[in-house]
Amino acid sequence: MYRNKIPLSFYRQDDVVQIARELVGMKLCTKINGETTAAIITETEAYCGRSDKACHASGGTRTSRTETMYQAGGVAYVYLCYGIHHLFNIVTNVEGKADAVLIRAVKPIEGIEVILERRETDKISPLLTAGPGRLTQALGITTSMDGTSLIKNSIWIEKSPHDEDIPLIATTRVGVDYAGEDAHLPWRFYAKESKWVSQK
DNA sequence: CATTTGATGTTCT
DNA sequence: GAACATCAAATGC
Numbered sequence: 742m743y744r745n746k747i748p749l750s751f752y753r754q755d756d757v758v759q760i761a762r763e764l765v766g767m768k769l770c771t772k773i774n775g776e777t778t779a780a781i782i783t784e785t786e787a788y789c790g791r792s793d794k795a796c797h798a799s800g801g802t803r804t805s806r807t808e809t810m811y812q813a814g815g816v817a818y819v820y821l822c823y824g825i826h827h828l829f830n831i832v833t834n835v836e837g838k839a840d841a842v843l844i845r846a847v848k849p850i851e852g853i854e855v856i857l858e859r860r861e862t863d864k865i866s867p868l869l870t871a872g873p874g875r876l877t878q879a880l881g882i883t884t885s886m887d888g889t890s891l892i893k894n895s896i897w898i899e900k901s902p903h904d905e906d907i908p909l910i911a912t913t914r915v916g917v918d919y920a921g922e923d924a925h926l927p928w929r930f931y932a933k934e935s936k937w938v939s940q941k
Numbered sequence: 942c943a944t945t946t947g948a949t950g951t952t953c954t
Numbered sequence: 955g956a957a958c959a960t961c962a963a964a965t966g967c
Contacts, residue, residue: 905948
């Protein structure tokens with residue numbers, strides 16, 4: 742069942758923007774307290790530690806929070822946003838280069854009942870998992886998973902059969918107005934035909 | 942419908 | 955003390 746797991750070599754490539762593009766359509770899986778959930782990634786954003794003012798690690802600043810991003814690609818970077826929401830990122834590139842891809846929206850495909858329970862609702866709609874704070878709650882991802890390897894069996898990503906040739910929209914990232922010029926970079930990607938995205 | 946506001950914790954000034 | 959990669963509920967048309 743785990744044979745389609747994405748290898749570390751994928752995460753350690755240099756071009757974080759290209760990785761963000763390729764992640765759309767792949768399958769994000771979690772297994773927490775014995776409960777497995779899985780969802781197709783529909784929306785991502787790229788953050789580049791060296792040149793991008795929107796990145797927490799811009800300009801090479803290292804803090805205890807961002808230290809995870811400086812690890813070699815293939816681990817989870819999870820941090821708390823606005824004191825409430827856990828945001829899930831995938832660390833990329835080699836050790837010392839702090840790049841990451843934020844997962845902003847997914848479409849649930851396995852473990853729907855568990856997801857409904859975690860979200861405290863009984864309605865299946867994009868409100869369930871479209872939005873960076875929503876999908877982490879739905880899949881059970883919290884800051885305690887910060888630094889977790891993506892080739893182990895609590896969080897991982899698999900290739901899914903239909904992840905080629907999905908029409909993508911490239912546009913500007915959300916909520917990064919403070920980043921000046923870098924706020925205009927077209928580093929947000931989402932599946933054009935999917936309803937499971939955070940906003941158009 | 943659109944817009945505003947309260948919740949809430951970690952980081953940095 | 956301010957800012958922050960957000961969400962949901964409340965308020966204003």
